[in-house]
Amino acid sequence: MILINGESKEHIEISDRGFQYGDGLFETIEVRDGLAVFLKQHLERLNSGCRRLGIPFPGTDLLSLEASKLCRRGTSNRAVLKIIITRGSGGRGYRQPDVIQPTRVLSLHPYPDYPEVYPEQGVAARFCNTRLGLNPALAGIKHLNRLEQVMARSEWNDASIQEGLMLDANDHVIEGTMTNLFYIKNNSLYTAALTQSGVAGVMRRIIMTISADHGLAVIEHEFAKDELLSADELFVCNSIIGIWPIRQIETAHFSVGPITQSIQSWLNRFACDDSMEAGCSK
C-alpha cells in the first residue's frame, strides 16, 4: 500500500532526485491499531529536516491526512508507516531546480517479527568496522544517504547479534545501525551529542524528555568505547522497537538494569497518554 503525492502507485520516476542522489529524508513510524504512534513528533522532525536541506515541507495537515488514510487500510493491529520526502525531479546535476516540487511517498509495511522477549531480556550487539563520516551540515538528519548503515549492517550475518554499534571517524561511539544508543552510569543517562554525525531519532528525543521529566540527569556528550563498556546499563532504541536493553557487546556482559526498566515503563505510559490525546481509545 503506497501513496505517491496522494495517488496509489508503486513506482517513481527515474529522474527523482531521491533516486539520483539520495536527495531527501524519511521517517519510520510504528502503527498501532490503525494509529501512527508519535506522528506529531515524527512530522516535526521531518519538517526540521526539510528546512535544513531546503526542501519545502508538504505540511502537517496533508501528511497526517494521508498517513491516517493509509494506516486505516492496514489489516494487522501493528504495522510500520514509512514517509519519504524527496526534492522531486529537475535541476541540473547536483544543482536543485529553481522551483522545488517535492515528492512524498507514504507506504505501509508489516511490523517486523522481532522476538517479544527483546525489550525484557535484552539483545547482543557488536562494534562495526564501518565508520560514520563527520559532517555537521547533515548530522542528525534522517536523510536518504544511508550507505554507511548498509555497509555496517553487511558486516555480520550471525542471527544471535541484533545490532551493530557505529563509531565515527574520531573513535567516538555514536549509535546503532538502526537505533540510537544510551548508557547509564552513576544514575545519569548518557547519549552521543550527534553534532558531527548520526540520526537524531524521535524515540531518542522522547526518552531524553521523559527521563529529564522524571528527574534523571540527561547528558549528551562525546564518548569512546571504553567509557561505554564501563557503563552500569545500556540500551538501544528506535520508533519501531521501543527500547532494547543491551546484555552483551562482544565479550562484555551487562544486566538489564532498574533505570532502563523505569524508562521503559515511563515510555509506555507516555505513549498511552499520547495516543489518548491523539484520539485512540487504548
Added chain:
Amino acid sequence: MILINGESKEHIEISDRGFQYGDGLFETIEVRDGLAVFLKQHLERLNSGCRRLGIPFPGTDLLSLEASKLCRRGTSNRAVLKIIITRGSGGRGYRQPDVIQPTRVLSLHPYPDYPEVYPEQGVAARFCNTRLGLNPALAGIKHLNRLEQVMARSEWNDASIQEGLMLDANDHVIEGTMTNLFYIKNNSLYTAALTQSGVAGVMRRIIMTISADHGLAVIEHEFAKDELLSADELFVCNSIIGIWPIRQIETAHFSVGPITQSIQSWLNRFACDDSMEAGCSK
C-alpha cells in the same frame, strides 16, 4: 530514453534500495557521434565500485551492449549517458537481501550547454562551506549518496561562478562539487589523495596516466587552501567537460598556463586514439 534491466521504462519500484538508501553507484559518460567515450574505463570503475559495495557487477558485455543500443538512438552528435547500478529491492531495513539482484538503469540525456570557451579561457570557482565527510570505506566511490554535493551546489546562484571547491572535515581541499581538482606547481601536477573522501573520477585517472606518460611528476597528497592558492596553474575536470582551467577563486586570479594546455592537447589525442581503438572512424 531509459533502459531498466534491459527494458524500455521510465519508472522504478519504490522498494528499490537505490531510492530507499542511495544504495548504489553511477557513471556519467560523454557520448560523441553515438559512441560512449572512455566506456571501458567507466565500466572498470563501476566494476571496482560494485566490488567495494558488495553489489554484483552486471558485466561489461551486457552493459556495453545496452550502452551502445542507447547511444545509437541519440539524435544529436553529443549526449550524456548515465548508468546507475543499485542493490535492487529486498532485504530487511539496511540489511541487504541474501540474494542480491541488482537494478541497472541506463539513460541518455542532452549534452549540457556549457559555453565552448570554458576549456580555453577558464572558469571562476569559489570555496563551499559544506564539507565532505571522512569515510575511507566509501572514499573514491561514485556512489548514490550525494547530499553533500547537492548542499554544496545550493550555496550559490551566481551564474558567473562555474564550480564550487569542497574541503573535507580536516580542512584539506578535495575536489569540486562535480569535478576533480588539479594544480600545477614548479612543473609538478598535484591532486587530492581521496583516501578519506571524494570521487576518484575516470577523467582524473586518465589525466594522471597521460601526464605521467609525458614525463610530468604526478603527486597525490593532502593540501590546504593556502597551498592551492599559491599554485602556478589550476584546473578542474570530469568526463563531460574534459578540462576547465580555473582563472579565479574568489579574489585570487590565475592564468591559463602552458602545462594545463599541454595536458588538454595530450587528452584530446588520447581520446582520439581511444575512440579509434573502440571502432570510431573519427
